Amino acid sequence: MHNRIPAINDLLERLIAERPGIPDDLRRALLYTVSAPGKRIRSLLVLWCCELVSGRENPNASVAAAAIEMVHTYSLVHDDLPAMDDDDLRRGRPTCHKAFDEATAILTGDALLTLAFELLSERIDDAGIAVALVRELAQAAGATGMIAGQIADLKAENTAGTIESLEFIHIHKTAKMFRCAAVMGGLCGRANREHLDALARYGLKIGLGFQIADDILDVSASSEQLGKTAGKDLKAAKCTYPALLGIDRSKAMERQLAEEAVAALEPFGQGADVLRQLAVALLHRNK
Amino acid sequence: MHNRIPAINDLLERLIAERPGIPDDLRRALLYTVSAPGKRIRSLLVLWCCELVSGRENPNASVAAAAIEMVHTYSLVHDDLPAMDDDDLRRGRPTCHKAFDEATAILTGDALLTLAFELLSERIDDAGIAVALVRELAQAAGATGMIAGQIADLKAENTAGTIESLEFIHIHKTAKMFRCAAVMGGLCGRANREHLDALARYGLKIGLGFQIADDILDVSASSEQLGKTAGKDLKAAKCTYPALLGIDRSKAMERQLAEEAVAALEPFGQGADVLRQLAVALLHRNK
Numbered sequence: 001m002h003n004r005i006p007a008i009n010d011l012l013e014r015l016i017a018e019r020p021g022i023p024d025d026l027r028r029a030l031l032y033t034v035s036a037p038g039k040r041i042r043s044l045l046v047l048w049c050c051e052l053v054s055g056r057e058n059p060n061a062s063v064a065a066a067a068i069e070m071v072h073t074y075s076l077v078h079d080d081l082p083a084m085d086d087d088d089l090r091r092g093r094p095t096c097h098k099a100f101d102e103a104t105a106i107l108t109g110d111a112l113l114t115l116a117f118e119l120l121s122e123r124i125d126d127a128g129i130a131v132a133l134v135r136e137l138a139q140a141a142g143a144t145g146m147i148a149g150q151i152a153d154l155k156a157e158n159t160a161g162t163i164e165s166l167e168f169i170h171i172h173k174t175a176k177m178f179r180c181a182a183v184m185g186g187l188c189g190r191a192n193r194e195h196l197d198a199l200a201r202y203g204l205k206i207g208l209g210f211q212i213a214d215d216i217l218d219v220s221a222s223s224e225q226l227g228k229t230a231g232k233d234l235k236a237a238k239c240t241y242p243a244l245l246g247i248d249r250s251k252a253m254e255r256q257l258a259e260e261a262v263a264a265l266e267p268f269g270q271g272a273d274v275l276r277q278l279a280v281a282l283l284h285r286n287k
Numbered sequence: 288m289h290n291r292i293p294a295i296n297d298l299l300e301r302l303i304a305e306r307p308g309i310p311d312d313l314r315r316a317l318l319y320t321v322s323a324p325g326k327r328i329r330s331l332l333v334l335w336c337c338e339l340v341s342g343r344e345n346p347n348a349s350v351a352a353a354a355i356e357m358v359h360t361y362s363l364v365h366d367d368l369p370a371m372d373d374d375d376l377r378r379g380r381p382t383c384h385k386a387f388d389e390a391t392a393i394l395t396g397d398a399l400l401t402l403a404f405e406l407l408s409e410r411i412d413d414a415g416i417a418v419a420l421v422r423e424l425a426q427a428a429g430a431t432g433m434i435a436g437q438i439a440d441l442k443a444e445n446t447a448g449t450i451e452s453l454e455f456i457h458i459h460k461t462a463k464m465f466r467c468a469a470v471m472g473g474l475c476g477r478a479n480r481e482h483l484d485a486l487a488r489y490g491l492k493i494g495l496g497f498q499i500a501d502d503i504l505d506v507s508a509s510s511e512q513l514g515k516t517a518g519k520d521l522k523a524a525k526c527t528y529p530a531l532l533g534i535d536r537s538k539a540m541e542r543q544l545a546e547e548a549v550a551a552l553e554p555f556g557q558g559a560d561v562l563r564q565l566a567v568a569l570l571h572r573n574k
Contacts, residue, residue, distance in 0.1 A: 019430070020431070021435065025438055026434065030430065083393060084390050084393065106371065106393065107437060110365060110396075111430040114429035115429055115430055121419075121422035127415045127417070130414070130418045131408050131417045131421075132408075134408040134418075135408035138405040141401050142402055143309045143314075144306065144307070147313065147394050147401065148310050150394060151310050151312055152310060155312065
């Protein structure tokens, strides 16, 4: 597979740089934030899942990929705020409120979230698909999705925690957005119901596996590798899989989720190999 | 005209109370925030404009009214944060971050903004109208709309200010959302292009008039009347119309905007009387 990340980065920057009417201060903060080096996994999932079900690239999928990446980026900007996780470093650079100020960071997050819906409502060439994309993204990101996970995460700080509460946090903060990315890709490719359900299962499994891998890396990797403050979960007394289950059992769970993700791809043929590789790659990632 | 506000309040509360899966803490903060007594002008505009162009009530308009009110409410919650306007009192009650905490207030705002788009994508019975509503709302609220106004407002603090910069702030922070409300109502009523344009002009004019009235009230009314801290613009060294032009010229400008708003309604007959009355009522409001 060729490297799609530069094209995603370029699209994100262009969508902001070329949009008329954004005040200069805000545009600078938006560009700073989206241009930080990210893994763009959610975007890649949208593109790959669209191509899997339709056999071709599709401009709608690029828009959906940019939209979900903007929502993910907004969530990082707000999570890093002093009132939330209070973090100074993200993707190897000062966080938005450190590089600018808190008010600008709050508004930058708000603007990214809103821009995602602007893009979906402006640039998808089929109204039925556009509405379905808005619905998937808003539900995954909202009060019963990512925000529910963040509220539970903040509440769990400095508590012993249970596997149930931790699973709730990881599913809501992370896995639902991975699920959403896979389904958005499927919607752009006009997937049938069976294929959409398979993609949803796959996305949820690799999302949860990804977050467990993140927990493990936070314990074992350096800040330089991660580009964000390492050991911060421990410092914030956050409940994690390694803290609750130990490293070995956490790794076993990660492996199991990768297998379940691969199993979900059963309705697809060889075209899904890139998604299978992604599930396995998550087991070996080091940042 | 009968009082529509209790029905709007009831709808806002039900949409949150009856939505499964919102964590309890977040649901409490959401209900606290939307149940604060508001004037609901944006919601009323949606309902009235829909009825003006279609001659009847319409469930889509109720959904759109709730969505724009949620976006307005989110903007108040974030504007009141310590890093922004740092306000303790809103609609006669402690602001969200005072009643709960800052992290909850940030997430409550995020959740309201997202919920607006969830509702539009879930509950509008025509995909074309739903996409148009999402587009209007996201554009009015986003980086070239309300958020642009808030960035400019923060930047203008403690500066002398000019009429141009103040007009930019008021148009972006307030008038574009009024314009949006009127257009959303028109879209729900399947208005033709000429009528949509007329509603857009009307909304922009009364929105700007409303904000100038707000500036005047901040100087002349008490905190008790306003339900929010009076004189806070002065205290925050905010640039306002009375500060730049004096009260008399500000009132003259307010009158002129009301007249222009009424003139924009020319394509409509007697059915627009309630909108004409609203334009005049803004001149006499005391809170």
